[in-house]
Amino acid sequence: xxxxxxxxxxxxxxxxxxxxxIEGSGIILDCGTHPQKNGIESLPHxxxxxxxxxxxxxxxxxxxxxxxxxxxxxxxxxxxxIYTTPQTRGIAELTLHNAVGIMQEQLKEQNIFHPYTHxxxxxxxxxxxxxxxQERFLINGYRHGSAESIHASFHDAGHIxxxxxxxxxxxxxxxFYTGDISLDAQFVLPGANIPKSNIETLIIECTHGATEDVLxxxxxxxxxxxxxxxxxxxxxxxxxxxxxFALGKMQExxxxxxxxxxxxxxxxxxxxxxxxxxxxxxxxxxxxxxxPFNNPDEILEEYQHRDLYKTxxxxxxxxxxxxxxxxxxxxxxxTASFKLAQLWMQHKKNAVFLVGYMDSSTPGYxxxxxxxxxxxxxxxxxEPQTIRCxxxxxxxxxxxxxxxxxEAIQQIAPKNIILVHGEPESIDWMGNExxxxxxxxxxxxxxxxxxxxxx
Numbered sequence: 001x002x003x004x005x006x007x008x009x010x011x012x013x014x015x016x017x018x019x020x021x022i023e024g025s026g027i028i029l030d031c032g033t034h035p036q037k038n039g040i041e042s043l044p045h046x047x048x049x050x051x052x053x054x055x056x057x058x059x060x061x062x063x064x065x066x067x068x069x070x071x072x073x074x075x076x077x078x079x080x081x082i083y084t085t086p087q088t089r090g091i092a093e094l095t096l097h098n099a100v101g102i103m104q105e106q107l108k109e110q111n112i113f114h115p116y117t118h119x120x121x122x123x124x125x126x127x128x129x130x131x132x133x134q135e136r137f138l139i140n141g142y143r144h145g146s147a148e149s150i151h152a153s154f155h156d157a158g159h160i161x162x163x164x165x166x167x168x169x170x171x172x173x174x175x176f177y178t179g180d181i182s183l184d185a186q187f188v189l190p191g192a193n194i195p196k197s198n199i200e201t202l203i204i205e206c207t208h209g210a211t212e213d214v215l216x217x218x219x220x221x222x223x224x225x226x227x228x229x230x231x232x233x234x235x236x237x238x239x240x241x242x243x244x245f246a247l248g249k250m251q252e253x254x255x256x257x258x259x260x261x262x263x264x265x266x267x268x269x270x271x272x273x274x275x276x277x278x279x280x281x282x283x284x285x286x287x288x289x290x291x292p293f294n295n296p297d298e299i300l301e302e303y304q305h306r307d308l309y310k311t312x313x314x315x316x317x318x319x320x321x322x323x324x325x326x327x328x329x330x331x332x333x334x335t336a337s338f339k340l341a342q343l344w345m346q347h348k349k350n351a352v353f354l355v356g357y358m359d360s361s362t363p364g365y366x367x368x369x370x371x372x373x374x375x376x377x378x379x380x381x382x383e384p385q386t387i388r389c390x391x392x393x394x395x396x397x398x399x400x401x402x403x404x405x406x407e408a409i410q411q412i413a414p415k416n417i418i419l420v421h422g423e424p425e426s427i428d429w430m431g432n433e434x435x436x437x438x439x440x441x442x443x444x445x446x447x448x449x450x451x452x453x454x455x
Contacts, residue, residue: 002173002454004203004418005052008034008044010446011424013207013359014065017044018177018420018446019052022150022170025141026053028080029166029177029203031073032065035330036361039106040113043069046076048449055141058152059084060179061163062091063247068099071116071124083137085154086130087162087287091247091280093125098276133164133193133291146171156292158182158192159398160248161284167195175454176412177203180421183400183408186219187255188284188300190292192400194408201416201454202409207357207399209419209426216401222394223256226353227266229392234267234321238349238389243337243364245329246277248398249356251284251300253325256396258303272317272324274308275336308336314343318350329356331364333379338363341378344389348372351390356397367391402430410437416454420446 002022009016014034020027026049033042054077059067067088074080084092097118104115131137136153144150148171154164159180168175176199183191208216233240244250250273260266273281281300288296308326311317317324317340326337341363344350358365363378368391370376375386400408409417417434419427427445434443444452 002170002175004446004452004454005048006420006446006448006450007046007048008032008448009065009421010448011422011427013421013423015042015044015069016066016421017069018203019049020168020175021052022168023146024053024143025139025150026055027139027141027168028054028057028073030060030066030179031057031070032063033068035064036359042106043072043113045449046073049076053141053143054080056080056139057082058139058166059088060157060166060177061160062088062095063160063180063245064095064099066179067092068096071096071120072113074124075113075116081139082124082128083139083152084128084130085162085164086132087283087291088164089125089128089130090283090287091162092128093121094276094279094283095247096121096124153195155195156193158184158186158189161189161251161287162291165192165194167197173201174199175201175203178205180205180207180398181400182398183404184219185294186396186398187252187259188294190294194412199412199414201418202412202414203418203420204405204409205399206405206419206422206426206430208397208402208405209422209430211402211426213401213403216395216397219396222396223260226256226394227260229351230323230353231267233349233351233390234269236349237321238347238351239318239322239324240351240353241324241326241337241340241344242353242355243329243331243341244277244325244327244355246275246327247280249329249396250277250325250327251281252396252398253355254281254300254303255298257323258300267321270305270320270322271303272306272308272311272322272326273304274310275327277325277327278304278307314340318347329364330358330362331367331378332362338378341367342382342385345385345387346389348388351392353392353394355394368393402433405430406433406437409434413438414441416442416444418444418446418452
């Protein structure tokens with residue numbers, strides 16, 4: 001018997017965590033927090049595991065919404081084995097330590113979980129067993145009730161460094177969990193590598209299920225448009241703020257900007273980075289020959305000219321034309337991009353370039369939906385500001401378009417499909433489209449706490 005139980009991230013983007021039971025072996029696929037929620041509310045529903053075995057946790061990649069709840073899972077299930085790729089393990093050592101203070105503050109007035117410490121993160125990282133891409137390994141649980149073993153392997157998902165789809169095999173049955181996947185090449189990373197084996201059950205992300213492909217333009221065309229618009233701002237003495245996720249988006253934007261400047265297509269100005277993003281860029285460079293890169297000879301750290309966090313006054317970054325890559329990507333209150341956005345909006349010659357997905361509850365979304373001359377509040381508690389700078393929008397997604405996902409689904413033609421990691425409208429579009437082209441395929445829309453039996 002194989003069953004699937006969503007603990008988080010079913011019909012939303014955030015807190016991805018799915019429980020798979022194969023003949024008594026309990027397997028957790030990802031274990032993230034919800035970036036737009038706080039404390040207990042941000043965690044997966046671990047209470048659903050109260051009477052279930054938990055033997056193994058397989059983590060697809062190191063983004064917050066896929067790994068940051070792992071320390072809390074291990075509090076409840078300390079004997080569970082953890083597997084990641086080597087790169088995800090290395091990144092997690094930085095990102096989980098970075099989250100310690102935040103979680104300690106958010107969880108200080110509850111008694112369900114104790115806020116984890118840096119020492120506990122050190123022990124957790126040491127316990128992670130890493131496996132390289134396509135390395136097959138055994139994951140039988142303590143109560144495994146079948147004579148046939150369970151094996152797993154990681155396969156390059158093309159999303160961020162170390163990201164992986166997870167392929168599971170048991171008794172001639174196969175399951176593939178995509179995690180977050182990019183089937184097309186980005187600037188740094190090539191596209192995903194889906195297993196060539198027959199896939200009976202596909203658990204697939206639906207991030208862009210409700211986004212028409214025309215709204216996800218060609219990456220190279222966007223690059224040209226980016227350079228043209230950036231030159232207009234820089235030539236007039238302005239500076240450009242680009243809110244980015246420290247992991248993935250910062251490195252992709254660094255590569256694009258660095259190459260454009262090297263070719264002379266983009267004005268050569270100072271590029272500011274710093275903090276966690278700078279450390280993660282170093283990990284990218286260290287691994288450029290260990291996993292597939294589009295150009296392994298390229299050193300991203302050479303494109304970083306100045307450290308944002310060593311600047312004495314924020315105003316200093318505008319004294320000469322410059323480009324600032326600052327986290328968070330959604331301009332969350334209290335972060336560097338939030339503070340800089342408040343400053344940027346006061347200066348007509350500047351521009352904010354928004355380059356990725358914005359949750360509708362974030363300040364970044366409010367910026368995205370506004371234009372120069374509008375008066376907005378970045379949050380409900382901040383003072384209204386009139387936007388004097390330019391607001392420009394670009395799309396450089398690390399997720400596959402719905403068209404590319406449908407092409408892959410049609411090629412795989414699985415017996416079962418479970419749709420996860422998408423808003424309800426995305427899930428609905430994907431489900432209806434799959435049924436129209438693969439009428440014999442059983443399609444499930446994952447729902448929190450609702451068990452699915454895989455036949």
